[in-house]
Amino acid sequence: xxxxxxxxxxxxxxxxxxxxxxxxxxxxxxxxxxxxxxxxxxxxxxxxxxxxxxxxxxxxxxxxxxxxxxxxxxxxxxxxxxxxxxxxxxxxxxxxxxxxxxxxxxxxxxxxxxxxxxxxxxxxxxxxxxxxxxxxxxxxxxxxxxxxxxxxxxxxxxxxxxxxxxxxxxxxxxxxxxxxxxxxxxxxxxxxxxxxxxxxxxxxxxxxxxxxxxxxxxxxxxxxxx
Numbered sequence: 001x002x003x004x005x006x007x008x009x010x011x012x013x014x015x016x017x018x019x020x021x022x023x024x025x026x027x028x029x030x031x032x033x034x035x036x037x038x039x040x041x042x043x044x045x046x047x048x049x050x051x052x053x054x055x056x057x058x059x060x061x062x063x064x065x066x067x068x069x070x071x072x073x074x075x076x077x078x079x080x081x082x083x084x085x086x087x088x089x090x091x092x093x094x095x096x097x098x099x100x101x102x103x104x105x106x107x108x109x110x111x112x113x114x115x116x117x118x119x120x121x122x123x124x125x126x127x128x129x130x131x132x133x134x135x136x137x138x139x140x141x142x143x144x145x146x147x148x149x150x151x152x153x154x155x156x157x158x159x160x161x162x163x164x165x166x167x168x169x170x171x172x173x174x175x176x177x178x179x180x181x182x183x184x185x186x187x188x189x190x191x192x193x194x195x196x197x198x199x200x201x202x203x204x205x206x207x208x209x210x211x212x213x214x215x216x217x218x219x220x221x222x223x224x225x226x
Contacts, residue, residue: 003017003020003021003090006020006085006086006087006090007020009085010085010116010120010132010135010136011131011132011135012120012123012124012128012131012132014119014120014123015123015124016123019037019119019122019123020116020119020123021092022034022037022115022119023037023041023112023115023116023118023119024087024090024091024092024112024115024116025091025092026091026092026093026094026097026102026108026112028093028094028096028097028102029092029093029094029097030094034111034112034115037114037115037116037118037119037122038111038112038114038115038118039118040118040121040122041113041114041115041116041117041118041119041121042073042114044117044118044121044126044129044130044133045073045114045117045133046069046073048129048130048133048134049069049072049073049133049137050065050069051130052134052137052141053065053068053069053072053144056141056144057144057146060146064146068144068146072137072140072141072144075106075107075110075214076106076153076214076217077140078109078110078113078114079106079109079110079214079218080140080217080218080221081113081136081137081140082109082110082112082113083109083218083221083222084136085113085136087109087112087113087116088103088104088109089103091103091108091109091112093108101199104215105201106200106211106214106215107211117129117132117133120132152210152213153210153211153213153214153217154209154210154213156213156217157169157189157213157216157217157220160217160220161191166191166193166194167191167192167193169189169190169191169213169216170189170190170191170192171187171188171189171190171209171212172187172188172190173185173186173187173188173205174186174187174188174199177201183203184201184202184203184208185201185202185203185204185205185207185208186199186200186201186208187199187200187201187202187205187208187209187211187212188200188212189209189212189213189215189216191216194220194223196216196219196220196223198212198213198215198216198219199212199215200212200213200214200215
């Protein structure tokens with residue numbers, strides 16, 4: 001699949017497209033993959049967001065800045081941006097991950113986005129990576145209200161629905177995968193009134209519920225665009 005659209009939406013044209021392809025390659029696909037790039041991209045992202053918050057919120061203390069930064073670099077925020085970029089369409093995944101829906105899994109998308117930030121840095125330097133991150137994070141930074149504590153996905157989804165007098169989501173266990181010592185839980189989040197049903201996966205039921213709520217929030221965002 002052509003990467004031209006993705007490069008346009010990132011606002012960066014790669015001199016070496018191979019590094020972008022590597023950033024989009026999950027370990028299940030083979031070598032070289034994006035694990036090392038993810039490590040670098042995580043550090044770059046934290047630095048860029050710290051700089052942005054330092055400049056934007058001159059009145060905030062260190063602890064408050066750290067709290068807000070944590071809310072912006074966590075998986076939910078990265079997943080939201082990745083969905084907007086349609087990053088899943090470009091991921092290179094092994095057959096097993098493809099069949100299990102890896103292209104839409106929040107953890108895989110978030111990791112790939114961090115790897116993309118690293119790829120931009122390797123291709124054109126830190127300032128290029130900073131420009132890409134600043135551009136993508138404009139909507140999230142505009143939503144930041146330091147006076148409010150960051151909400152987890154389940155709380156945010158519940159408050160969104162309550163504020164619009166909609167039925168609350170129903171969470172049900174879909175299946176338990178793996179051996180007893182390394183189980184993964186799959187939980188469905190359903191909002192029948194809006195025709196939304198998502199499946200989240202995690203190492204605990206709570207983590208799976210959070211992921212399914214996060215996916216439901218992403219689905220609501222897509223509904224608002226239509």
